[in-house]
Amino acid sequence: MLVFWKERLILLAVPKTGTTALEGTLAPRAQFVLRDPPQIKHAPLYRARRFVLPLIEAAGGTRFETVAAVREPVDWLGSWWRYRQRADLAGHENSTRGVAFEDFVDQYARGKPAPYAAVGSQARFVGCGEGSIGVDHLFRYEAMDRLVGFLEERLAMSIDLPRLNVSPEHPMPLPDHVASKLRRKREAEFSVWEAARS
Numbered sequence: 001m002l003v004f005w006k007e008r009l010i011l012l013a014v015p016k017t018g019t020t021a022l023e024g025t026l027a028p029r030a031q032f033v034l035r036d037p038p039q040i041k042h043a044p045l046y047r048a049r050r051f052v053l054p055l056i057e058a059a060g061g062t063r064f065e066t067v068a069a070v071r072e073p074v075d076w077l078g079s080w081w082r083y084r085q086r087a088d089l090a091g092h093e094n095s096t097r098g099v100a101f102e103d104f105v106d107q108y109a110r111g112k113p114a115p116y117a118a119v120g121s122q123a124r125f126v127g128c129g130e131g132s133i134g135v136d137h138l139f140r141y142e143a144m145d146r147l148v149g150f151l152e153e154r155l156a157m158s159i160d161l162p163r164l165n166v167s168p169e170h171p172m173p174l175p176d177h178v179a180s181k182l183r184r185k186r187e188a189e190f191s192v193w194e195a196a197r198s
């Protein structure tokens with residue numbers, strides 16, 4: 001999470017949406033950088049409102065806006081699935097080594113997924129707790145150029161975004177019945193992505 005004081009802007013770090021590259025580029029420009037541990041770096045909107053905004057307001061900051069990116073849900077899950085195949089997770093309950101992508105997605109679509117598929121919710125991350133989007137400026141990860149353009153204008157700077165923390169490529173076949181189940185059980189994930197600026 002990055003806070004830009006003069007511009008009254010908070011950049012939320014939705015996991016697996018290019019936030020490491022944004023942080024690496026914009027952290028020197030931010031007045032407030034929350035990068036470790038991951039639970040703080042990736043604090044969702046409701047936590048930012050509960051813990052970060054009171055600190056800002058206590059220091060005289062008012063009318064801060066939020067900005068974030070969300071990723072197409074199947075692609076987002078694919079990034080998590082690939083990321084959790086890394087060697088340092090081998091043998092851990094979060095490891096997806098030996099887990100087919102369709103099984104990972106099927107688990108995610110359940111009410112209580114297996115630990116390796118418990119990766120949170122983009123909809124909940126950017127939501128306001130009432131089933132609607134709470135982030136002021138929401139962009140699609142797939143349209144990163146639009147988000148970068150917004151930040152360049154808002155921060156009055158040029159941004160050259162490197163590719164960082166990219167998961168290795170793997171085929172991700174997904175049978176229609178699993179894709180349909182995901183869309184049915186996790187409809188909010190698709191609704192949020194479809195509502196974001198493309």
